[in-house]
Amino acid sequence: MDPELSDIHKEIRRMRIALIMLSMVVTLLGVAIILLFQTRQILTSTAMPSTPSLPEVKHPDLTTYALPSLPIPDSISLAGEAIPLSLTDIRERYEFELLVTVYRQSATIVGLKRAARWFPIIEPILKSQGIPDDFKYLCVVESNLANAISPSKAVGFWQFLEGTAIQYGLEVNKNVDERYHVEKATIAASKYLKDAYKKFGNWTLAAASYNMGMTGLQDQISQQEENDYYKLKLNVETSRYILRIAVTKELFEHPEQYGFNLSKEELYAPYKTRKLLIQYNIPDLVSFAKEQGSSFYMLKELNPWLRSNQLYLSPQKAYEILLPINDENAAHR
Secondary structure, X not given: OOHHHHHHHHHHHHHHXXXXXXXXXXXXXXXXXXXXXXXXXXXXXXXXXXXXXXOOOOOOOHHHOOOOOOOOOOOOEEOOEEXXXXXXXXXXXXXXXXXXXXXXXXXXXXXXXXXXXHHHHHHHHHHHOOOOHHHHHHHHHXXXXXXXXXXXXXXXXXXXXXXXXXXXXXXXXXXXXXHHOHHHXXXXXXXXXXXXXXXXXXXXXXXXXXXXXXXXXXXXXXXXXXXXXXXXXOOHHHHHHHHHHHHHHHHHXXXXXXXXXXXXXXXXXXXXXXXXXXXXXXXXXXXXXHHOOOOHHHHHHHOOOEOOOOEOOOOOOOEEEEXXXXXXXXXXX
16 A cells, blocks of 8 residues: 555544544543532532421510619709709600610620729728728719720720820839829819819819810800809710710619619728838839739739830839738738
């Protein structure tokens, strides 16, 4: 056979074999697609059965579920000054603050627990400074008895701005910030409130000025020719402020009436501490705490006004540092 013709026949045979193999691949691919499609249908029908028609459900009588109404006292006073609950607007504003405070249960419960620890410290200071006892509830409204920091950088239980803190005798620097010192901050707040009382002539306006400043409140009194807090048109926060304090007083004095039934064991006990007079520099508070049989953690817990790891005294300055009694867990009981 002619060699050239033989090569043509071989090429034709290879092409036939290739076509047969391609045909088989296409057939198998088609079968696989069909099987995959059928399997998917089976799985879908198994996983998602047809939804049966639901029976008609009638809504229950919603009147059978209701939150309890909250009792509003017939009369209430703040620092011996009556709040005019007989006025519709004042009564509604008071009720709003009552609802907000009662149904913000977690914060209210924490405040009640903390009061058992801190009121025994705050109350005698207010008394010694000639400030009505009710102003301890202003402290609750300000910080919920915690060393909080506000967006405006007000600090501590009494929420002092740095300038006002220094004005009323608190030390504020990188090592010491007495806005975190509960006793000293309470004295400073008392001084502010006494100045405000002298300026405005009543405790209600003195408390309002604690929120918006004496100058800001005096400007509103002058512009509106009105010296009655309850007749002044003030910013929202200050308009709520006095009634929030009054509601806090009512809740803390009668918690059971509003559903807060805390046993004595559930309240936070006062810290068990001893005082140590410091009249020397302490370059390393970590080592100092260990030398005193405590820890740096407990030292800072009991003295949050210590703002760094060291303490350097100003001339003629001394500090009292609190340390736990007996063991470092004493402050947690």
